[in-house]
Amino acid sequence: MSAPTGVPVVIIPKTSAQTVRKHLEIGRLWDSRYSLKKTDEDLVAIPITSEAYKMLTLTTGGLPAAVEYTLDVINLSPSKKDLLKPPWEHLRETLGNLLAIVNSEKKSAGVRDSETWEDDIPKHWEKHGDMVVLPDHCFKNDFWRHCGPQLWETVARILGAKRLAKKSIISQDGFRTPQVELLLGKDGWVTHIDNHIKYSYDVTRCMFSAGNITEKLRVAHFHCEGETVVDLYAGIGYFTLPYLIHAKARLVHACEWNPDAADALRKNLHLNGVAERCIVHQGDNRQVCPKGVADRVNLGLIPSSEEGWPVACAALKSQSGGILHIHYNVETKTPEHRNDSRKETANPIREHGNGDFNETSSQEHLQLQWSQCESRGVCPCNKTKSGPGFDISQIAGRLHRCEDTKSMENTLQNMAESNECNSNDMAKDTGCPSLTGMSFSVTCHCGSKHLGKSLTREHVKQHDGYHYDERATSNQTSDTAITCNKKLLPQWKTWAVTAADQIRDILHKTHGGQWKTEILHLEHVKSYAPHVDHMVLDLLCKPA
Numbered sequence: 330m331s332a333p334t335g336v337p338v339v340i341i342p343k344t345s346a347q348t349v350r351k352h353l354e355i356g357r358l359w360d361s362r363y364s365l366k367k368t369d370e371d372l373v374a375i376p377i378t379s380e381a382y383k384m385l386t387l388t389t390g391g392l393p394a395a396v397e398y399t400l401d402v403i404n405l406s407p408s409k410k411d412l413l414k415p416p417w418e419h420l421r422e423t424l425g426n427l428l429a430i431v432n433s434e435k436k437s438a439g440v441r442d443s444e445t446w447e448d449d450i451p452k453h454w455e456k457h458g459d460m461v462v463l464p465d466h467c468f469k470n471d472f473w474r475h476c477g478p479q480l481w482e483t484v485a486r487i488l489g490a491k492r493l494a495k496k497s498i499i500s501q502d503g504f505r506t507p508q509v510e511l512l513l514g515k516d517g518w519v520t521h522i523d524n525h526i527k528y529s530y531d532v533t534r535c536m537f538s539a540g541n542i543t544e545k546l547r548v549a550h551f552h553c554e555g556e557t558v559v560d561l562y563a564g565i566g567y568f569t570l571p572y573l574i575h576a577k578a579r580l581v582h583a584c585e586w587n588p589d590a591a592d593a594l595r596k597n598l599h600l601n602g603v604a605e606r607c608i609v610h611q612g613d614n615r616q617v618c619p620k621g622v623a624d625r626v627n628l629g630l631i632p633s634s635e636e637g638w639p640v641a642c643a644a645l646k647s648q649s650g651g652i653l654h655i656h657y658n659v660e661t662k663t664p665e666h667r668n669d670s671r672k673e674t675a676n677p678i679r680e681h682g683n684g685d686f687n688e689t690s691s692q693e694h695l696q697l698q699w700s701q702c703e704s705r706g707v708c709p710c711n712k713t714k715s716g717p718g719f720d721i722s723q724i725a726g727r728l729h730r731c732e733d734t735k736s737m738e739n740t741l742q743n744m745a746e747s748n749e750c751n752s753n754d755m756a757k758d759t760g761c762p763s764l765t766g767m768s769f770s771v772t773c774h775c776g777s778k779h780l781g782k783s784l785t786r787e788h789v790k791q792h793d794g795y796h797y798d799e800r801a802t803s804n805q806t807s808d809t810a811i812t813c814n815k816k817l818l819p820q821w822k823t824w825a826v827t828a829a830d831q832i833r834d835i836l837h838k839t840h841g842g843q844w845k846t847e848i849l850h851l852e853h854v855k856s857y858a859p860h861v862d863h864m865v866l867d868l869l870c871k872p873a
């Protein structure tokens with residue numbers, strides 16, 4: 330049988346209600362945070378404190394003599410006064426109460442006394458339709474198990490939801506599948522209305538990025554009448570739908586390789602009555618995206634959409650070009666920040682970020698991400714190495730699992746110098762089984778991501794921020810008056826100018842002839858993590 334949850338009450342005849350309530354109030358046994366509740370034609374439940382509940386199981390003291398009563402734990406509505414409290418306060422009080430009861434019933438001293446129980450209560454959550462999705466870092470302690478499944482009913486009730494789920498990190502499986510566990514409810518399908526658009530999706534299978542709301546609203550204000558738009562990373566239709574419904578695009582080509590997201594996208598196109606204006610290309614956009622058709626391409630993938638730049642350029646119309654909306658996580662660390670970060674012990678991106686990263690190193694100017702790594706990139710030996718500038722030994726240190734760090738460093742060093750970097754080779758050469766089949770990528774200071782073979786010391790040097798600054802002063806991209814929704818940071822500008830130059834080169838290679846790129850606008854979408862900003866570059870691309 331599951332442990333009781335809710336509010337402890339004393340149930341008494343209705344005729345004695347006021348006398349008993351006053352009695353309890355004087356004895357400080359009444360729990361005024363909840364309303365009284367009629368449980369039967371003649372009976373009333375009065376909320377009492379957990380101490381009163383304990384006491385009344387042993388003695389009738391505290392109640393007027395000769396009153397017949399029973400004890401119970403039931404769900405009660407908060408009193409009117411209590412309704413004004415923030416939900417976190419409600420959670421804290423109700424769950425504190427619950428733990429006290431469980432503690433007394435299970436005689437498991439220490440459950441409620443644990444100093445950490447309040448830290449385990451979530452302070453923020455996401456609401457998707459009638460479902461609340463709790464963050465990863467809550468209800469971690471074992472003692473919640475003692476509360477039984479009704480714990481989730483209580484949490485859902487307080488947060489005004491019918492279903493409850495809990496997030497884990499977003500997997501780096503390319504589909505960016507969220508790891509969401511359903512705690513209460515039968516399935517993960519939710520319908521969410523946002524700016525008059527209906528989005529339906531299974532939270533356990535597709536990601537819905539609530540943090541991108543400002544960008545969705547911005548897209549909704551675009552004027553795309555008569556335009557053909559390509560959405561390279563369509564997901565469930567976060568941008569495809571505003572392009573069709575509000576920006577009035579004539580046609581959207583939506584590329585999506587996650588079959589669950591593609592299913593949800595098709596469903597959403599029908600739900601919103603715009604299916605006939607959208608072609609869903611299910612598969613890797615590098616294979617399925619149409620060429621030479623677009624007036625506008627949306628590249629909504631973070632931390633980097635760089636892999637899609639050649640695809641986006643090829644999708645633009647050869648004769649007239651068009652606009653690219655390039656999403657990117659731009660790092661804004663200065664050398665001072667980097668020095669400071671050496672003193673940091675915790676991982677700020679992990680703690681402050683929205684959890685999209687598996688694991689990110691804050692050291693130096695590197696961010697390392699691993700996928701399919703059983704240890705999630707955290708080296709169990711904790712031997713991380715730092716050195717001035719880029720140092721391949723950092724990677725060795727962070728991937729280290731076997732004792733022989735030195736030989737791994739040498740192997741990586743050799744691979745870097747011979748333009749080879751492959752995890753299976755690393756596994757073979759170092760004899761470290763945990764590296765087998767593991768792919769990894771390195772994001773250098775400039776924010777660009779490089780997979781497998783392209784990781785070289787030379788590459789990272791080339792992409793060093795200072796080098797970029799030099800290029801920025803001699804670029805051929807028009808950047809005279811970059812508009813931005815925030816005060817323009819130099820790192821954002823540097824990134825935008827460099828990206829514009831790269832795109833111009835790609836356009837030249839793809840379509841031939843000379844091309845001009847013009848930075849129309851830089852949009853700061855959100856702060857993704859300390860010193861990491863999610864930016865969108867609106868880039869006009871025209872044949873010269």
Ligand SMILES: C[S@@+](CC[C@H](N)C(=O)[O-])C[C@H]1O[C@@H](n2cnc3c(N)ncnc32)[C@H](O)[C@@H]1O
Nearest residue numbers: 504538562564567585586587590612613614629
């Ligand atoms: C971040 S999610 C969608 C984000 C959405 N645009 C937003 O910002 O809220 C990225 C989507 O792109 C898809 N995706 C990633 N790489 C892809 C590729 N090469 N081809 C097609 N779809 C891809 C993923 O499956 C995922 O649904």
